[in-house]
Amino acid sequence: MINHVFQLVAPKQISVKFQSISLSERHVVVRPTYLSICAADQRYFNGFRSKESLKKKLPMALIHEACGQVVSDPTGRYQKADKVLLVPLEPSVEDDTITANYLSSSRFRASGYDGFMQEYVAMDPNCLVPYTSIEDDVAAMSEIMSVAVHSIKTFMRASHSRRESCVVFGDGNLGYIVTLFLKALIPGIKVYVVGVDSQKLEFFSFADDVFLADSIPADLRVDHAFECVGGRGSEDAIDSMIDMVRPEATMMLMGVSEENVPIRTRMVLEKGLMLMGRSRSTKDDFITVRDLLEADISMQSKMKKIIREVHEVRSVADMNDAFNEDLGAPFKTVMKWMV
Incomplete structure (x- = not known):
């Protein structure tokens, strides 16, 4: 499967990278549907990080706050079109003392590793949290809620x-x-x-x-x-x-x-x-967020109040517009991912 990965190659410069996704028996293919822009993404997009950090981490697809739908799952845990919260943390080892979000061996999307600005993402099934009754624009903000x-x-x-x-x-x-x-x-x-x-x-x-x-x-x-x-x-x-x-x-x-x-x-x-x-979270925290939001619709209503705009994105120009309009905005910008 050929995938489109939208990488930041330099401040304010997004380029399309064509990348093959191997349909591994161990990974679930997910199509991101709603993405939420974080202040960390803006620091990369606008070049507010140090030159050393930018040189080390770019090119890289941004965004670590997102939800999506399952496209295929050879593991059998999910059905096609299931809605899932996307967990950006990918642990590689277990530690009895230190949680995975603070282990240097763990990978975190959009921090030296491609984030969710992709057409499709191959995900470890353990990095997905299914949901049914959360509005998608709110679900896109699950990562910051989990933190x-x-x-x-x-x-x-x-x-x-x-x-x-x-x-x-x-x-x-x-x-x-x-x-x-x-x-x-x-x-x-x-x-x-x-x-x-x-x-x-x-x-x-x-x-x-x-x-x-x-x-x-x-x-x-x-x-x-x-x-x-x-x-x-x-x-x-x-x-x-x-x-x-x-x-x-x-x-x-x-x-x-x-x-x-x-x-x-x-x-x-x-x-x-x-x-x-504290600045990062684990899958268990996403589960807590999912359970709280699905149990109390009023929490979803309160979360929707801080969505400044849902920006439809079909092109790189739309991505640039979303980031530029979000900079300095009082609350959240969510991208409806339609690439």
């Missing part, structure tokens, strides 16, 4: 048992999703959100309260905190979190920054804080 779930599960294992309240810093996609899943996975927890855009904060109707970063009540104290800012804003967010949390809080760091971020270690030590980083 939120993974972080919250890690937080619940690592933090002390007092989880009456927490603060989420960040009014973008990740902050929105983390807040939504905190409320779903930890019943009764009070979640406060801090951001810099009052219009975006209006979307957080399910949070207990929202504050602009320069208007946080001086006496607000919380048990734990999640940082979902990234970039240059991480420094101020982490600094404010250190002040807001009570002693022995757990602070989950999830925002990606290309620059070093100073942290007041003196206060981290004085308050006995635990800082943990």
Whole structure:
């Protein structure tokens, strides 16, 4: 089978590579149907990564957030046209201590390895999660939801048992999703959100309260905190979190920054804080996302609110338009993959 792989060969330059897919008895052939653009994809597309990183990882097909339909499955686990969430993590070994998403031996699509911007993808059947009652544009965002779930599960294992309240810093996609899943996975927890855009904060109707970063009540104290800012804003967010949390809080760091971020270690030590980083997930987290969304239609409705546009893609020009229009947009762009 001849496949069309749409690779980024240089910033803002997508080229079509023709590649043969061997119909292995161990792989399921999937046709991607909806793809969601992530900030990581934009850093590659616009050349915001270092020259060394771009030289090392390009050419490469972008996108690690997607859903699709089964075309053929010689393993017999799936039927033709079954809808599946696509898990970008491909483990190669098992480790009793370290989870697969942090093993250097694991491969991650769209990070040095072709992502889902392809006509067809040969997938390990263990990297697929079937779904039936999730809207496809929402299903396309399953990976970022799974990262939120993974972080919250890690937080619940690592933090002390007092989880009456927490603060989420960040009014973008990740902050929105983390807040939504905190409320779903930890019943009764009070979640406060801090951001810099009052219009975006209006979307957080399910949070207990929202504050602009320069208007946080001086006496607000919380048990734990999640940082979902990234970039240059991480420094101020982490600094404010250190002040807001009570002693022995757990602070989950999830925002990606290309620059070093100073942290007041003196206060981290004085308050006995635990800082943990999470940015990737496992198949189990996708299953949790699938189960939550299929059980609660209101969660799907809330996720649809952050889809800025569903962009129909039939050509490389359409791909470029989708990326260019998404850059700087407040929320998510989903591509309806029609190549």
